Amino acid sequence: MNRTNKNIISTSGLIKTYRRYKKPEGMRGSIASLFHREYEEKTAVNRIDLAVQAGEFVGLIGPNGAGKTTLIKMLTGIIAPTAGAIDVLGYYPNDLKNAFKKQYAVVMGQKSQLFFELTVNDTLRLFKEIYEISEDVFQENKNYFVHLFGVADLMDVQVRTLSLGERMKMELIVALLHNPAILFLDEPTIGLDAIASRQIRSFLREINEKKGTTIILTSHYVEDIKTLCRRTVVVNHGVKIYDGATDELFERYQKNKRIIVAFDNPLGTVALKTGSAKLVVDEPYKKEYEVPRQNASGLLAELMGHEPKDITIEEEEIGIVVERIYQEGGGDCHA
Amino acid sequence: MRKYWEISKTYMKAQLVWRADVIFNMFFTISKILFAYLLWGIIFRDKELVGTFTFHGMLSYYIVSSFLSQLEMSEGISSEIHDRLRNGTFSKYLVIPAGIERYFMAMELGVVLFYLIFDFMAAAVWVFVFRIRFVFAGEWQVIACALVMTVLGMVFMVQLNYFLGILTLRFEGIGTFLMIKNNLVSLVTGSIVPLALFPEFVVSILRLLPFYYVTYLPAMLLTGKCGEEAVRGIVIIGGWCVLMQLVIRAAWKKYFTAYDGAGI
Numbered sequence: 328m329n330r331t332n333k334n335i336i337s338t339s340g341l342i343k344t345y346r347r348y349k350k351p352e353g354m355r356g357s358i359a360s361l362f363h364r365e366y367e368e369k370t371a372v373n374r375i376d377l378a379v380q381a382g383e384f385v386g387l388i389g390p391n392g393a394g395k396t397t398l399i400k401m402l403t404g405i406i407a408p409t410a411g412a413i414d415v416l417g418y419y420p421n422d423l424k425n426a427f428k429k430q431y432a433v434v435m436g437q438k439s440q441l442f443f444e445l446t447v448n449d450t451l452r453l454f455k456e457i458y459e460i461s462e463d464v465f466q467e468n469k470n471y472f473v474h475l476f477g478v479a480d481l482m483d484v485q486v487r488t489l490s491l492g493e494r495m496k497m498e499l500i501v502a503l504l505h506n507p508a509i510l511f512l513d514e515p516t517i518g519l520d521a522i523a524s525r526q527i528r529s530f531l532r533e534i535n536e537k538k539g540t541t542i543i544l545t546s547h548y549v550e551d552i553k554t555l556c557r558r559t560v561v562v563n564h565g566v567k568i569y570d571g572a573t574d575e576l577f578e579r580y581q582k583n584k585r586i587i588v589a590f591d592n593p594l595g596t597v598a599l600k601t602g603s604a605k606l607v608v609d610e611p612y613k614k615e616y617e618v619p620r621q622n623a624s625g626l627l628a629e630l631m632g633h634e635p636k637d638i639t640i641e642e643e644e645i646g647i648v649v650e651r652i653y654q655e656g657g658g659d660c661h662a
Numbered sequence: 663m664r665k666y667w668e669i670s671k672t673y674m675k676a677q678l679v680w681r682a683d684v685i686f687n688m689f690f691t692i693s694k695i696l697f698a699y700l701l702w703g704i705i706f707r708d709k710e711l712v713g714t715f716t717f718h719g720m721l722s723y724y725i726v727s728s729f730l731s732q733l734e735m736s737e738g739i740s741s742e743i744h745d746r747l748r749n750g751t752f753s754k755y756l757v758i759p760a761g762i763e764r765y766f767m768a769m770e771l772g773v774v775l776f777y778l779i780f781d782f783m784a785a786a787v788w789v790f791v792f793r794i795r796f797v798f799a800g801e802w803q804v805i806a807c808a809l810v811m812t813v814l815g816m817v818f819m820v821q822l823n824y825f826l827g828i829l830t831l832r833f834e835g836i837g838t839f840l841m842i843k844n845n846l847v848s849l850v851t852g853s854i855v856p857l858a859l860f861p862e863f864v865v866s867i868l869r870l871l872p873f874y875y876v877t878y879l880p881a882m883l884l885t886g887k888c889g890e891e892a893v894r895g896i897v898i899i900g901g902w903c904v905l906m907q908l909v910i911r912a913a914w915k916k917y918f919t920a921y922d923g924a925g926i
Contacts, residue, residue: 345922405753407919421919425759438751440758442672444679449672456668457760485679 335509335541336379336402341411343372343397343565371397373565374411379543381508384535386556386573387545390646394565395545396435399511402543403433416508429458432502436514439494440501443487447478447497450486451504458505465504472500475530492523499527503534510534512544516551528554549642553577563653577642580651584623585641586616588630600629665760666768673772684780691732691784698724699792719885722797725785727881730812732781733774734876736819737840739766743827744836763824763910770820799886807892808883814899815876821906822872828910831917847873872902 349365350356372394379385387395400406401413404420404427413420418427441450455465473479476496481489489497495515502510512531516524532555534540546552552559552573559576561569569576585607593611604626608615618626623640630638678684699721706717715723743766746752755762789796799805826839833839850873857865857878868874875895882888883895 400753403753403757405756406921423756428757428759431757433753433757435753438754440754442676444676445672449675453668453672454758456665457758459665459759 333381334378335381335416336377336543337412337414338375338377338402339412341372341375341377341398341401341413342370342409343394343401343406344409345369345371370565372401372408372562375562375565375567377560377567377570379541381541382535382539383558384531384542384556385544386552386559387543387562388547388552388559388645389562389649393562393649395562396513397565398562399433399513399543399545403431403511404428429505430507431509431511432505432507433511434495434498434502434513434515436495436517439498441486441494441497444485446483446485447500448482450497450501451482454501454504460505464506468504468506469500472503475533476500476526490523492519492526495519495523495527496530499530503538503540506538507540509541509543512542512546514546515544516546516548524548524550531555547645549577549581549645549648552645553642561649561652563649568649569652576652577648580648580655581643582619582651583617583643584620585643586618586623586626586630587639587641588614588616588633588635589637590614590633591636594633597630597633599626666764669760669765669768670772670775673769674776677773677776687777688780688784691728691781692788694728695721695725695785695788698728714887716797718795719797721794723881723885723887725788725794725796726884727877729781729785730877730881733777734816734819735773735777736770736816736823738773738823739770739820740823740827740836740840742766743824744830747827747830748834763821766824767817767820770816774816797885799884799889801889804883804886804889804892807896808880811875811883811892811895811899812880814896814903815872815880818872818899818903818906819876821903821910825906825910825913828913828917831921832913846871847876850874851876851878870898872899875899875902 346366346368348360349367350360375394375398377398387398389395397406401408402415402420404415404418404423407421416427416430418424420427440454441447442453451465451469454460455462460468473482476499478493478496478500481493481497486494486497499515515531516527519527528551531542531544535542535555542555544551544556556573558571559569559573560567561576569580587608590612594614595611596606596609597614599606599616603622604616604618606614607617614630616626627638627640702717702720702724705712706720710716712720743752746754755765758765788794799808822843826836826843829836829839850868850871857868860868869891875898879888879891879895883892
């Protein structure tokens with residue numbers, strides 16, 4: 328299956344505003360609010376233009392409250408936009424047409440489609456009927472995903488007894504059973520350990536490459552975005568501040584690395600020759616440095632001279648990257 | 663239709679997981695009727711008739727009535743919708759290609775069919791053990807009307823609870839609505855004050871409300887009473903179902919698109 332060169336998602340000037348109730352502090356405020364209520368409007372998504380082609384793997388990042396989940400909710404029809412145009416697979420999502428819903432799937436990290444009392448096989452059987460999947464396609468897809476995810480021995484186990492990582496694999500199988508054209512993923516690796524996260528990433532890559540499924544992924548983890556998405560959209564305060572190549576995004580805005588060094592013997596403050604390295608944590612058995620990427624190798628070489636027990640190198644978090652884009656005025660590099 | 667039948671089956675399977683629930687449900691069905699047997703036994707000790715009921719007629723009514731009441735479990739629908747909207751998981755129903763109201767109907771059917779089997783077995787055991795001479799309607803037309811009315815009554819209760827659930831989209835909390843509904847149901851079905859104690863004109867008004875036709879009248883019809891109300895009852899409860907469907911459509915259209923989604 329290969330879906331290319333066609334916009335299957337397009338939004339123009341998309342806006343979503345929420346109205347929320349404001350109450351003055353204390354008992355007096357509570358009583359006063361019985362008679363007079365004040366509301367304020369919050370713009371969760373502000374004039375977002377977005378075009379996604381079939382087969383793309385797009386990362387959607389931003390800090391908490393940036394508007395990522397609201398955007399996904401509008402794209403899947405869960406909520407209606409306040410203003411602007413939206414078209415997903417030729418439908419206005421909030422019409423909630425069954426023909427539209429059969430063509431996408433959504434997996435939200437903290438919301439489940441599984442029946443916790445039943446087994447995964449029971450849930451799959453239900454979804455086969457709900458999505459009107461033929462028996463042949465059902466068996467073929469089920470076997471494919473069960474093999475891909477390596478979960479054959481878990482299919483007849485009660486869902487509530489599965490680990491978080493196993494449950495997320497099952498959520499993905501349920502979501503992918505009907506061969507959706509678009510898969511929306513909202514924080515699929517949240518709370519998972521490194522091994523489970525890596526497995527999920529590997530499955531998603533395979534599904535995107537082999538089945539041609541368009542994937543929109545929101546995540547707080549740099550690793551998810553860097554390893555999976557060729558394109559990244561960054562939103563902050565509801566506004567799109569970057570839309571372009573993921574490599575370029577991190578090349579331009581992920582400027583520092585964090586180097587954590589542990590020692591067997593206590594060590595005083597080390598005088599460094601490497602320029603621009605900033606000591607963030609200074610403890611006898613542990614030092615943490617923030618250093619520009621280009622100087623990281625020099626600092627590492629220098630630290631090796633102090634016989635470290637362990638060295639960890641971390642990338643800057645997404646929040647810092649977003650903050651930097653915001654401060655530097657952002658960019659829209661997507662052609 | 664297959665998808666909705668599968669939903670019913672899934673909820674039936676979910677009920678079967680908890681063995682203690684199954685056993686206790688059967689136990690309480692039997693114990694409830696046992697208490698009724700003892701109570702009515704005392705009342706009927708010195709009399710042949712209470713109102714128009716004989717001892718066996720009263721027990722028959724009680725068994726049918728409590729059997730139907732136990733099957734009416736749609737209250738869970740309003741709280742399910744309310745809770746999911748409040749905790750942000752209602753989207754589970756929005757993103758699948760199935761009608762949301764029909765999903766809840768199918769879910770209710772699954773639960774009802776499950777309890778129908780076990781409650782029926784419990785009631786049958788009771789009738790056999792205590793050798794009740796079960797008083798049952800003699801005319802098949804009346805029995806058919808009672809069964810149709812029972813189905814329509816349950817459909818109406820699902821619709822009503824679904825409607826109350828989606829009011830969360832507008833009012834965020836629906837506790838007051840549920841309290842009003844529960845009191846109204848208790849009043850109209852005679853569980854607060856026996857209907858016979860009301861003046862005739864009040865009973866006439868109550869007969870226009872749907873709740874009268876949910877358990878009370880079907881139970882009376884099945885035990886051979888109020889036969890003259892059968893057809894009129896079906897028309898009234900059918901009318902309420904149509905009306906409620908129109909109200910649901912209007913409410914969904916108005917509140918869903920305007921909902922800001924903070925809870926879903």
